[in-house]
Amino acid sequence: MSVAVAGVGMHPWGKWGRNFVEYGVHAARAALADSGIDWQDVDLVVGGETVRNGYGGYVAGATFAQALGWNGARVATSYAACATGAQALDTARARILAGLSEVALVVGADTTPKGFLAPNAGERWDDPDWLRFRLLGMTNPAYFAMYARRRMDLYGATAEDFARVKVKNARHGLANPHARYRKEVSVEDVLTSAVVSDPLHLLDICATSDGAAAVVLTSTEYAARHGLADPVRIDAISTVTPTFPNTVLDMPNLSTDASTAVAAPELTFKESIGQAAYEEAGIDPADVSLAEVYDLSTALELDWMEDLQLCKRGEAEALLRAGETTLGGRIPVNPSGGLACFGEAVPAQALAQVCEVTWQLRGQATGRQVEGARVGITANQGLFGHGSSVLLTR
Amino acid sequence: MTATPAIEGWFTTDPDPALLGTRCTTCGTVFFPRADGFCRNPGCAGEDFEQVELSRRGTVWSYTDAQYQPPPPYVPRTEPYEPFALAAVELPEGLVVVGQVADGYGVVDLRVGGEVELVVETLYADESGDRSIWRWKPVTEMGEEADQ
Numbered sequence: 001m002s003v004a005v006a007g008v009g010m011h012p013w014g015k016w017g018r019n020f021v022e023y024g025v026h027a028a029r030a031a032l033a034d035s036g037i038d039w040q041d042v043d044l045v046v047g048g049e050t051v052r053n054g055y056g057g058y059v060a061g062a063t064f065a066q067a068l069g070w071n072g073a074r075v076a077t078s079y080a081a082c083a084t085g086a087q088a089l090d091t092a093r094a095r096i097l098a099g100l101s102e103v104a105l106v107v108g109a110d111t112t113p114k115g116f117l118a119p120n121a122g123e124r125w126d127d128p129d130w131l132r133f134r135l136l137g138m139t140n141p142a143y144f145a146m147y148a149r150r151r152m153d154l155y156g157a158t159a160e161d162f163a164r165v166k167v168k169n170a171r172h173g174l175a176n177p178h179a180r181y182r183k184e185v186s187v188e189d190v191l192t193s194a195v196v197s198d199p200l201h202l203l204d205i206c207a208t209s210d211g212a213a214a215v216v217l218t219s220t221e222y223a224a225r226h227g228l229a230d231p232v233r234i235d236a237i238s239t240v241t242p243t244f245p246n247t248v249l250d251m252p253n254l255s256t257d258a259s260t261a262v263a264a265p266e267l268t269f270k271e272s273i274g275q276a277a278y279e280e281a282g283i284d285p286a287d288v289s290l291a292e293v294y295d296l297s298t299a300l301e302l303d304w305m306e307d308l309q310l311c312k313r314g315e316a317e318a319l320l321r322a323g324e325t326t327l328g329g330r331i332p333v334n335p336s337g338g339l340a341c342f343g344e345a346v347p348a349q350a351l352a353q354v355c356e357v358t359w360q361l362r363g364q365a366t367g368r369q370v371e372g373a374r375v376g377i378t379a380n381q382g383l384f385g386h387g388s389s390v391l392l393t394r
Numbered sequence: 395m396t397a398t399p400a401i402e403g404w405f406t407t408d409p410d411p412a413l414l415g416t417r418c419t420t421c422g423t424v425f426f427p428r429a430d431g432f433c434r435n436p437g438c439a440g441e442d443f444e445q446v447e448l449s450r451r452g453t454v455w456s457y458t459d460a461q462y463q464p465p466p467p468y469v470p471r472t473e474p475y476e477p478f479a480l481a482a483v484e485l486p487e488g489l490v491v492v493g494q495v496a497d498g499y500g501v502v503d504l505r506v507g508g509e510v511e512l513v514v515e516t517l518y519a520d521e522s523g524d525r526s527i528w529r530w531k532p533v534t535e536m537g538e539e540a541d542q
Contacts, residue, residue, distance in 0.1 A: 118465035118466065130467060133464055133465065133466070133467050133468045134400070134469070135401060136480065136492055136527075137460050137464035137494070138480060138492060139460065139462075142458050142480055145459075146455075147456070149456045149457060149458060150455070150456045153456075153507070195461050196462060197459060197460060198458050198461070199458075245435075245489075247490065248490075249455065249456075249490050249492065254427065254491065254492050255427065255489055255490060255491045255492065256489050256491075257423075257425075257434070257489060258424045258489035259489070260417075260422055260424045260487050260488050260489075261421045261422040261423040262423065262435055264488075
């Protein structure tokens, strides 16, 4: 039950200050050119919604379709916070696997404000995303910092360990033409940057960026008919929700479910995201060649390594220190440079992860290639019970 | 002038304040903030809830602070801005509740697994006077302070 990745493309990440549609069209045209498929042959467009760009952003699929020139294709728009791109991809995959579509173009693009991501305007006393700021002053970095602090108090992680993640990812991203930050960073640079939320420094936390990513998906039959030999395949897209009671604190909530009447599930929400992808693909975590994970903070990359079963709980720091997660190591994590080098462009980010894994599996990741890569996994978590993991193979 | 809660019905303001949640009378699951009308336990069709006071003491699940002033709708209390600490606290009911940490305490006073107690303090002041909020205060056992 696979679909073929016929083409991928991105608009470089940055703070360009232009309209998100422009970025999206750029990425879409790059992905179409990469696939060799004409826009007129695309029969499904799925957009990743952006919530900060007015009505055109709410109906992103149609916005991109119109910008590329109405071609009569079916259209859909997805929103799933940070998992938006993966959910858009899953929508396209489902129609292709059902035989309802053959060629889908999936696009996500965003223009983001400077500084903390703040909630939308207006008083909303029933919206946890508003209340967490009003009642607690709980920003996104405060959540990241709480996860980081647990690693320190439970597993002996240090601020230097977190800094090492940044150093590694900065080095990975040096040669990535789509990355926003392409500069070496030292452990000292991280530790001397301002503390935002203890124990995290400014350089431990990812920025917000403008950017766009696009993927052309086809049925495997279409790929074969059109001479796409040995394409990268998507073998699983996990978009599972949490299982009640979700007793791990999640953004933007002020509290968790309670395990008063029902015991907490065996797997945490983030663990279940990866597990569902492995099960759907029939792939063992030991077979993964590389991972692109959501390093909203440096420490979160370490959490994800364990959530994706790339190592046991509490062992991520040891792997990092041994150089196993850097290029040339046993399991390179974020060879693209990750969010550390990109900054987050919400509806595009999960698609950007898929673009990178595709280039890696094709052997086209110049300057950051994981040698002999056969299996790549992505992971991210969004707000309100959204999260995703995509497994790609070649 | 007495402080009024920054949000209505989420906590009591007695000398021994407590968070106010609800319990599903069908399955017994406790919810905070309060749930009403439908139970979020997927195996429960319950629709009736009773108000409950949550345990006043719990253990720290994790903690941090806000070194930079959070963006609106956060209302800063002082000018210039003064950082404050935050703690996520695991209660005996089996849930974690985030709160600011009591005035005078910071991250150095906290550790994962440490015990804290609920207090009510001023969050900010507006035209109606002081607005209060629940906070977590580290419980210091006799003699422990000297050890630090």
